[in-house]
Structures are given as structure tokens and as C-alpha cells.
Amino acid sequence: MRLDWDARAKENARYYVQTAKEDWTDEEFFASGRQTVSEEILTDMINICQGTDPKQMRVLEIGCGAGRVTRALAELFGEVHAVDVSAEMIAQATAALASTPNAHVYQNNGMDLKVIPAGEGFDFAFSSIVFQHIPSREVIESYVREVNRLLKPGRLFKFQVQGDATLSTTADDTWLGVPYSDAEAVAMAERCGFEPRYRHGAGQQYFWLWFFKRA
Numbered sequence: 587m588r589l590d591w592d593a594r595a596k597e598n599a600r601y602y603v604q605t606a607k608e609d610w611t612d613e614e615f616f617a618s619g620r621q622t623v624s625e626e627i628l629t630d631m632i633n634i635c636q637g638t639d640p641k642q643m644r645v646l647e648i649g650c651g652a653g654r655v656t657r658a659l660a661e662l663f664g665e666v667h668a669v670d671v672s673a674e675m676i677a678q679a680t681a682a683l684a685s686t687p688n689a690h691v692y693q694n695n696g697m698d699l700k701v702i703p704a705g706e707g708f709d710f711a712f713s714s715i716v717f718q719h720i721p722s723r724e725v726i727e728s729y730v731r732e733v734n735r736l737l738k739p740g741r742l743f744k745f746q747v748q749g750d751a752t753l754s755t756t757a758d759d760t761w762l763g764v765p766y767s768d769a770e771a772v773a774m775a776e777r778c779g780f781e782p783r784y785r786h787g788a789g790q791q792y793f794w795l796w797f798f799k800r801a
């Protein structure tokens with residue numbers, strides 16, 4: 587995964603992060619991150635914040651790429667910590683976030699969150715257009731367990747997996763990830779200590795999951 591994503595990042599990081607354009611300007615690229623936040627976060631503040639002032643919240647992001655969404659998350663929340671498997675993506679995210687002192691990015695090993703410094707726990711975790719590229723159930727479930735370890739009880743991990751089982755995938759394909767059915771997503775939540783309270787888009791490429799950490 588690291589080799590493939592480093593190669594993509596060196597070729598054209600912003601395109602592989604968001605394939606809507608090949609030649610993103612800074613302004614367009616970060617506006618698209620704000621759009622993701624406005625569609626997936628600002629519409630869902632009751633589940634995400636649960637009454638807490640966003641500026642008091644610590645947020646975790648998995649697969650931050652070149653910092654597109656990370657920057658928008660940092661505009662809204664108090665503190666953001668984000669990981670990515672690719673050193674090249676992390677280099678680009680670090681540059682993009684140079685003037686954003688409340689955002690912290692880390693290169694990780696592609697399957698757990700040990701690189702995140704111990705703290706008082708996270709209030710919200712988010713991952714978008716990342717697990718849809720991961721070919722291994724073991725890796726995805728490792729992340730779900732790791733988020734459970736780091737989240738405060740009752741808090742939300744909102745993320746998206748690949749839900750279309752008709753698309754053919756292979757174990758070494760790091761572009762089209764392993765598909766999850768609704769039943770498989772529910773079973774994973776239960777195994778990892780989450781309540782799978784809402785699911786949207788089962789059977790589709792964009793299968794969104796709302797996992798609340800059990801108390």
C-alpha cells in the first residue's frame with residue numbers, strides 16, 4: 587500500500603486524492619476539502635459533537651492524503667490528528683498545513699494508530715475515500731479496533747467503505763478495496779466494540795457507517 591500510494595503521490599498526489607481534476611489549484615483543492623466537511627460533517631453536527639463546542643474537540647482522521655480535508659477539519663475543530671501510510675502524501679500534507687498549528691499529521695504503518703501520541707482521547711474520528719482503496723479486511727478491522735481504543739466512550743467514528751460486491755477486486759489491488767455488505771459491517775462493529783447505529787449506501791461504492799463507541 588505504501589509503495590503504491592507513494593508512487594501515486596509522486597506522480598500527481600492531488601489527482602489521486604480527488605480524481606475530479608488532474609490539475610488542482612491550491613484554492614480549488616482546499617475548497618473541495620471544505621465541501622466534504624460541509625456535506626459529511628456540518629450536516630451531522632448532532633451525532634458528531636453531541637453538544638460539545640467543536641473548538642473544544644479533538645478529532646482523528648485516517649488517510650489524510652495531501653491534507654485536503656484535514657485543513658477544513660482544522661478550521662472547524664479545536665485539534666486534528668491525522669495519519670497516512672504514504673511518506674510522500676504526509677510531506678505534501680505537512681506543507682499544506684504549515685500555517686495550521688492545530689493540525690498534526692503522522693506517517694503510520696498502514697494498519698494501526700500507535701503513532702498517535704497518548705492523550706486524553708478523541709471526540710470524533712473520520713475517514714473518507716480511504717477504506718474504499720484498502721484490499722484487506724484485516725487492515726480495515728485493525729483500524730476500527732484502533733479507533734475504538736482512542737475514542738472516548740459514546741463518541742462517533744464516521745467512515746466510508748466500499749459496498750459494491752459486484753466490482754471485482756483482488757487481494758493486491760490498492761485502488762479498489764474489499765467490499766462490505768451491511769451484515770459484514772454490522773458484525774465488524776460488534777466485534778470491535780461499536781454500536782453500528784446508522785448505515786447509508788449499502789451495496790454502493792460509497793457505503794457510509796456511523797459507529798458509536800459502546801460505553
Ligand SMILES: C[S@@+](CC[C@H](N)C(=O)[O-])C[C@H]1O[C@@H](n2cnc3c(N)ncnc32)[C@H](O)[C@@H]1O
Nearest residue numbers: 591603649650651654670671672675696714716
Ligand atoms: C483517495 S486518497 C484520500 C485522501 C483524503 N482522505 C481526502 O479525502 O482528501 C486515499 C489516501 O489513503 C491513504 N491510504 C491508503 N491506504 C492506507 C492505509 N492502509 N493506511 C493509511 N492510509 C492509507 C493513501 O495514501 C491516500 O493518501
